[in-house]
Amino acid sequence: xxxxxxxxxxxxxxxxxxxxxxxxxxxxxxxxxxxxxxxxxxxxxxxxxxxxxxxxxxxxxxxxxxxxxxxxxxxxxxxxxxxxxxxxxxxxxxxxxxxxxxxxxxxxxxxxxxxxxxxxxxxxxxxxxxxxxxxxxxxxxxxxxxxxxxxxxxxxxxxxxxxxxxxxxxxxxxxxxxxxxxxxxxxxxxxxxxxxxxxxxxxxxxxxxxxxxxxxxxxxxxxxxxxxxxxxxxxxxxxxxxxxxxxxxxxxxxxxxxxxxxxxxxxxxxxxxxxxxxxxxxxxxxxxxxxxxxxxxxxxxxxxxxxx
Amino acid sequence: xxxxxxxxxxxxxxxxxxxxxxxxxxxxxxxxxxxxxxxxxxxxxxxxxxxxxxxxxxxxxxxxxxxxxxxxxxxxxxxxxxxxxxxxxxxxxxxxxxxxxxxxxxxxxxxxxxxxxxxxxxxxxxxxxxxxxxxxxxxxxxxxxxxxxxxxxxxxxxxxxxxxxxxxxxxxxxxxxxxxxxxxxxxxxxxxxxxxxxxxxxxxxxxxxxxxxxxxxxxxxxxxxxxxxxxxxxxxxxxxxxxxxxxxxxxxxxxxxxxxxxxxxxxxxxxxxxxxxxxxxxxxxxxxxxxxxxxxxxxxxxxxxxxxxxxxxxxxxxxxxxxxxxxxxxxxxxxxxxxxxxxxxxxxxxxxxxxxxxxxxxxxxxxxxxxxxxxxxxxxxxxxxxxxxx
Numbered sequence: 040x041x042x043x044x045x046x047x048x049x050x051x052x053x054x055x056x057x058x059x060x061x062x063x064x065x066x067x068x069x070x071x072x073x074x075x076x077x078x079x080x081x082x083x084x085x086x087x088x089x090x091x092x093x094x095x096x097x098x099x100x101x102x103x104x105x106x107x108x109x110x111x112x113x114x115x116x117x118x119x120x121x122x123x124x125x126x127x128x129x130x131x132x133x134x135x136x137x138x139x140x141x142x143x144x145x146x147x148x149x150x151x152x153x154x155x156x157x158x159x160x161x162x163x164x165x166x167x168x169x170x171x172x173x174x175x176x177x178x179x180x181x182x183x184x185x186x187x188x189x190x191x192x193x194x195x196x197x198x199x200x201x202x203x204x205x206x207x208x209x210x211x212x213x214x215x216x217x218x219x220x221x222x223x224x225x226x227x228x229x230x231x232x233x234x235x236x237x238x239x240x241x242x243x244x245x246x247x248x249x250x251x252x253x254x255x256x257x258x259x260x261x262x263x264x265x266x267x268x269x270x271x272x273x274x275x276x277x278x279x280x281x282x283x284x285x286x287x288x289x290x291x292x293x294x295x296x297x298x299x300x301x302x303x304x305x306x307x308x309x310x311x312x313x314x315x316x317x318x319x320x321x322x323x324x325x326x327x328x329x330x331x332x333x334x335x336x337x338x339x340x341x342x343x344x345x346x347x
Numbered sequence: 348x349x350x351x352x353x354x355x356x357x358x359x360x361x362x363x364x365x366x367x368x369x370x371x372x373x374x375x376x377x378x379x380x381x382x383x384x385x386x387x388x389x390x391x392x393x394x395x396x397x398x399x400x401x402x403x404x405x406x407x408x409x410x411x412x413x414x415x416x417x418x419x420x421x422x423x424x425x426x427x428x429x430x431x432x433x434x435x436x437x438x439x440x441x442x443x444x445x446x447x448x449x450x451x452x453x454x455x456x457x458x459x460x461x462x463x464x465x466x467x468x469x470x471x472x473x474x475x476x477x478x479x480x481x482x483x484x485x486x487x488x489x490x491x492x493x494x495x496x497x498x499x500x501x502x503x504x505x506x507x508x509x510x511x512x513x514x515x516x517x518x519x520x521x522x523x524x525x526x527x528x529x530x531x532x533x534x535x536x537x538x539x540x541x542x543x544x545x546x547x548x549x550x551x552x553x554x555x556x557x558x559x560x561x562x563x564x565x566x567x568x569x570x571x572x573x574x575x576x577x578x579x580x581x582x583x584x585x586x587x588x589x590x591x592x593x594x595x596x597x598x599x600x601x602x603x604x605x606x607x608x609x610x611x612x613x614x615x616x617x618x619x620x621x622x623x624x625x626x627x628x629x630x631x632x633x634x635x636x637x638x639x640x641x642x643x644x645x646x647x648x649x650x651x652x653x654x655x656x657x658x659x660x661x662x663x664x665x666x667x668x669x670x671x672x673x674x675x676x677x678x679x680x681x682x683x684x685x686x687x688x689x690x691x692x693x694x695x696x697x698x699x700x701x702x703x704x705x706x707x708x709x710x711x712x713x714x715x716x717x718x719x720x721x722x723x724x725x726x727x728x729x730x731x732x733x734x735x736x737x
Contacts, residue, residue, distance in 0.1 A: 183441070185439070185440060185441060185444075270441075271441070297459055300459055300462075301458075301459055304453075304458050304459070307440075307452065307453060308437075308453045311437065311439050311440050311452075311453055312373070312437045312439060312440075312453050312494075313372070313373075313419070314371055314372060315456075316371055316437075316453060316454060316456055316471075316493060316494075317370040317371055317456060318456045318457070318471060318480045318481045318482045318483075318493075319367070319404075319481060319482060319483040319491070320400070320403075320456075320457075320477050320480070320481020320482070321456040321457065321480075321481055322370070326400055326477065327400065328352070328400040328401060328402030328403050328404075329400065329402075329403040329404055329474070329477065329481040329482060329483045329484070330350070330352070330364045330365070330402055330403070330404055330483055331364060331365045331366060331367040331368065331404075331483055331491065332365060333365035333366075
């Protein structure tokens, strides 16, 4: 399927979603008016059924509008359409209803059903082909630091000091030929190692690298630029994890943007105040009360408590 | 050591916890001689501040004796008597260099939490939620003070604890509230809230040259304090409508500047108060901004509204039209205490002010749970509680 058809189906799905929401609200809030529109008598039981159908429509509508690929919610709509048609069929044969109006309503529902089926099957196909639009997984974060590009570049280029600012990064070892070995501590006493290679090194301006294989595979860069007014340095980190494998973030159990953001704050503290500031509640990983700890010196990573 | 810990909503308890240790080179450890309960502690007590953990040590107004000094601190020694400002500030970042210590860029280890809630992070604060750093507070026998070469001020022996303790927060906070008003000779300043911060804001307004100061509250003892100790005129909002009364008092023009020394738990009689309480209870707004709304509406055209009462989240029915069409300026912030320590210490030394006038209760630390309840419920005319931990 071409991406144009995929996009059309997405647009149609969103239209159907809003239609569901509108019809659902009408059935819920004004069952009498809906009943008269489709030519059935608004008895107590009819009102109840219409309200129930309204809730169903509303759920389907919200489901469709909130999913990036709503094919399963569209199939739910198809099932609902079948129910609607059969209810209308039943209404046609009972006395006292306006058959002309009911027939028109039935024709409308059948028309919508066709649209639902087309849209749902297109999107299902797209899903099974893996043609689902992924959000870009690149992580970008920036911070302004009151030191020169040279100072910050020099700190970063050493690599071996990065464990001071990156949580869970246990060690970075410099190897030959622009290569380095990184070791990450994972929850439950596991660890992950990979080799990285510098792909670009412009002193005081940019370092780029490509790292590892398997789950840690990523490419990244850090840029050092004079900030507006030349008063400081703007540091920008961009990391592009490779899509294959679970990725570092999943292994760590953290939101990757947050991990990089915290590291940049730590970098700023290191450069501007000489060390990373600790509070009573940030000595160990995870949430714990802000009380002085008597065991902080010998305490290892508290993985069980990790909740970030 | 013993420390007053937040356990849950409306529940604090004095517990035995480990003594603090030096964690960063620029830390000191202070043996606390006097500490106080702040009105903003009541927001924690009443459960309006998120990211509290059961067991957090409370307290951000404290002073004491230096008992341990980190190797990065050169200006303090063991035995020095210091008052500690409540915002933690590094002294070297962009904000600190501009004197905006309470928005220090480096003192909140949990900056990411605050960024989620507020866009950017302010400074860390002692004993004031994990959002603001997760630092153990000063309602305890000892406290660790980071960036001690920047914050704490040495105080002379001839001044008592009670005279200087409030340099830690409420005196500078009230003073900044008045300072933000840009007071000109002849100005009339109205202050919402006659709690301790409101009292210092009123007193400071006079010190900065205001001709008239009007205090607004509903507790007769607090209004009496504003009248007798500060020399302010007063309005009891349960007896008189504030807006018409202020109009009448100022010849129809309105006060030149208005100070909101109330914050997020404002009370109001009647329907408006019930409306905000209900919305807050249903989490439809986090803060009740009754005083702030009134301050904006009351302020004269082109005047200044200075907000030093604490807000945490979002407010409803903000009178933006009144603010914009009448050229109102709003100035606000947690107090940049470090900026005011020296000049305010001088005011105390010169006898221009004795901040101890707000104290109504002196209790041992053990009595903290009782003191919180008494202060919250304004029992026994409670205005300010000082706790003695050692």
